[in-house]
Amino acid sequence: MGAEVVIEGLTKSFGRQTIWRDVTLTLPPGEVSVMLGPSGTGKSVFLKSMIGLLKPDGGKCLINGVDIVRCSEHKLYETRKLFGVLFQDGALFGSMNLYDNVAFPLREHTKKSESEIRRIVFEKLEMTGLAGAEKKLPGEISGGMRKRAGLARALVLDPEIILVDEPDSGLDPVRTTYISQLFLDVNAQSDATFLIVTHNINLARTVPDNLGMLFRKELVMFGPREVLLTSEEPVVKQFLNGRMDGPIGMSEEKDSATIAAERAMFEAGHHVGGVEEITGIPEQMQPAPGMPERMGAHRRKGRVMKILGTLPPEAQQGIIDSLSPEEQQRYGFHSDGRRPAGDHASSTANFDTAYQTAQGDLR
């Protein structure tokens, strides 16, 4: 099972510039999480802080219980081995061919023999669809192949946590979907904990178990995907629909005078851009046929049913709708997925039942 990441009150600034403050969230083991946020909100800084490449000013970042903000250099070095990181541009060494690039962490961090290294490198190249390309230099392959090579390299140490920064940058929508499929397949095979940072709305809506968003130096929300996807929060809605109308501006955030001036322009008929309206919860992508079941998704079901009653009603309904008829029955809902007819009290009673059932399941 992947590592658990517990982040409590994490704060990071550069000099007097606070990047984000008081970020608290948990990445549940083996689940796939996505962090959204406008440019410059500190998503890359967040990933770098999680692996100790940047030092937060305060708070905790517990990786399997080890606080990497405060632990010794030695412990940090050891804990870093749990991570596989796919940087924005693949971060491959330009003068090494793909084989040597992918072999690099094994040569650096392990005492494995060259024949063992060879077996692992070929396994990962095969997994990422790069078999046969091992002799190519990074400059000789396409952006999509470089991403996959970066992923192959991130996987060689069998990481418990995989961090991905902007997997879609430089990729067309189809290649972005292919790499998303690869993430879910790797997750199904390895049960590693994933955190993917992206601007890509399609990916955010269809891939993760959990979704969060950074804005205005804070974590706006983080939780089961259904919560953010049904949120009425203006910044979340604006971001998901890619519109100009809302609190996010061209450079950082807008002040209230700018918002009012723009609102008048849009009301007078100027196109707000983006798409008409993206609402609702699309079906989640699944591992490719033949892959094992995602254990993280299985555990998430029990976890989310346990907290169901604490979520907003739209998110609750989305989660109930995503259950199979048998699961709905098991958790005490009508077989058509509707909440039991009747008043609020009866549905609350039912969520209590759901909570109990989920608890029973977990024991």
Ligand SMILES: Nc1ncnc2c1ncn2[C@@H]1O[C@H](COP(=O)(O)OP(=O)(O)OP(=O)(O)O)[C@@H](O)[C@H]1O
């Ligand atoms: N090493 C550094 N020293 C000083 N400031 C930095 C450093 N790294 C990042 N920053 C600042 O932190 C802020 C957040 O940067 P970051 O790269 O994390 O944004 P981001 O959310 O990843 O943006 P994008 O979506 O464009 O990749 C920026 O204002 C940036 O200038």
Ligand SMILES: [Mg+2]
């Ligand atoms: Mg970034």
